[in-house]
Amino acid sequence: MLRLPKFNLVSPKSIDEVVQALADSKGRGRILAGGTDLLPNLKHEFIEADIVVSLGEVDELRGIEVSADGGLSIGPLTSLADIASNEHVLRIAPALAQAAGTVAGPQHRIMGTIGGNVMLDTRCQWINQSHFWRSSLGFCLKKDGTACHVVEGGSRCVAAASNDTAAALASLGASLDFQNAPTEHGDGKRTLEFEALFKADGAWNKKVTPTELLTRIHIPATPRGHRGGYVKLRLRGSIDFPLLGVASRLDLDEAGKIEHADLVVIALQARPTRVRKAAKLLIGTTPGQANYDTAVAQVMDAAYKQCTPLPNIPGDHEWRQEMVPVYVKRALAAALG
Numbered sequence: 001m002l003r004l005p006k007f008n009l010v011s012p013k014s015i016d017e018v019v020q021a022l023a024d025s026k027g028r029g030r031i032l033a034g035g036t037d038l039l040p041n042l043k044h045e046f047i048e049a050d051i052v053v054s055l056g057e058v059d060e061l062r063g064i065e066v067s068a069d070g071g072l073s074i075g076p077l078t079s080l081a082d083i084a085s086n087e088h089v090l091r092i093a094p095a096l097a098q099a100a101g102t103v104a105g106p107q108h109r110i111m112g113t114i115g116g117n118v119m120l121d122t123r124c125q126w127i128n129q130s131h132f133w134r135s136s137l138g139f140c141l142k143k144d145g146t147a148c149h150v151v152e153g154g155s156r157c158v159a160a161a162s163n164d165t166a167a168a169l170a171s172l173g174a175s176l177d178f179q180n181a182p183t184e185h186g187d188g189k190r191t192l193e194f195e196a197l198f199k200a201d202g203a204w205n206k207k208v209t210p211t212e213l214l215t216r217i218h219i220p221a222t223p224r225g226h227r228g229g230y231v232k233l234r235l236r237g238s239i240d241f242p243l244l245g246v247a248s249r250l251d252l253d254e255a256g257k258i259e260h261a262d263l264v265v266i267a268l269q270a271r272p273t274r275v276r277k278a279a280k281l282l283i284g285t286t287p288g289q290a291n292y293d294t295a296v297a298q299v300m301d302a303a304y305k306q307c308t309p310l311p312n313i314p315g316d317h318e319w320r321q322e323m324v325p326v327y328v329k330r331a332l333a334a335a336l337g
């Protein structure tokens, strides 16, 4: 049995107290939400912390509200189970509800939060292992080593962003509020467009530090004809991480013609992959008519060419690439119900 390493646990009651505790940790702190990913990673010792700051008592970080513009404002401590079943999320952002509903298993979705999913660490079959297992290989670039076992001679970690909700949030044009402790230079708050959060480095794939607190997730209003879907390839349908995940967005006009389309793929590389060029082929077509079916075939082909899975996560990467067009087609079908 793997044991948790020693650390100090603090449980602040407000956002201000959280950011102060994180500032006091001088980079040696970690944020704990549901703990369904952080705790295994601490046990595997590729994440280290002297202070773990629990968000469990910070009620201002919970909740789902419809914002003034008709979009959504979501507290990061909201559980994935609540996101998946919330009537406003189902109506305004159906792809997000579907993605949240496919994360891990039912118990994880009760404990696991949307904030923890957004901020999830990348995954790789060579790092999500015990310290002993990794030591036998001489570790790797992501932690304690100098080589990558996925890309021979590679100088950058290519572990995969594997957070299901990231694909959906990218397709919905979400934005994220972050907060640090105030300094003489400012109040420590900033807002990032969802896709601007990520960088192509699996060692740490975010442009914020691990001690920057996500305080709110905003989703702009979607039009009346909005349709969204999310599907994922995984080994065990009841629990596993994605081997591939595809979020789709189709906004239809009153006549049923597609005005706006988007596709975002997860679990390929360190950040979500947008296949917007391919999705644009759908614009101007009408689901149910021949022009739509022709465009879907072209989109499947274009997505296959753009998406090249690596042997970073389990599942043969060539098989995963063959599955790209299949799951693109299924994601579009999921959007149309």
Ligand SMILES: Cc1cc2nc3c(=O)[nH]c(=O)nc-3n(C[C@H](O)[C@H](O)[C@H](O)COP(=O)(O)OP(=O)(O)OC[C@H]3O[C@@H](n4cnc5c(N)ncnc54)[C@H](O)[C@@H]3O)c2cc1C
Pocket (backbone or CB within 6 Å): 030, 031, 032, 033, 034, 035, 036, 037, 038, 039, 040, 055, 076, 077, 080, 102, 103, 104, 105, 108, 111, 112, 113, 114, 115, 116, 117, 118, 119, 120, 121, 162, 163, 164, 165, 210, 212, 213, 214, 215, 239, 240, 241, 242
């Ligand atoms: C068996 C198993 C299967 C899983 N399957 C999936 C899957 O299919 N898909 C998937 O996406 N995930 C999966 N997970 C991972 C995990 O359960 C989810 O990603 C979950 O959403 C993580 O949320 P959490 O609240 O538990 O996060 P935590 O484990 O508490 O935190 C995760 C990361 O986010 C950071 N964090 C949390 N909240 C904030 C915040 N407000 N601000 C800044 N940083 C924050 C933490 O510091 C940590 O780095 C699985 C886990 C297990 C154990």
Ligand code: SF4
Pocket (backbone or CB within 6 Å): 123, 124, 125, 126, 127, 140, 141, 142, 143, 147, 148, 149, 150, 151, 156, 157, 158, 159, 202, 203, 312
């Ligand atoms: S992609 Fe390479 S460096 Fe990154 S975790 Fe995997 S083996 Fe390590």
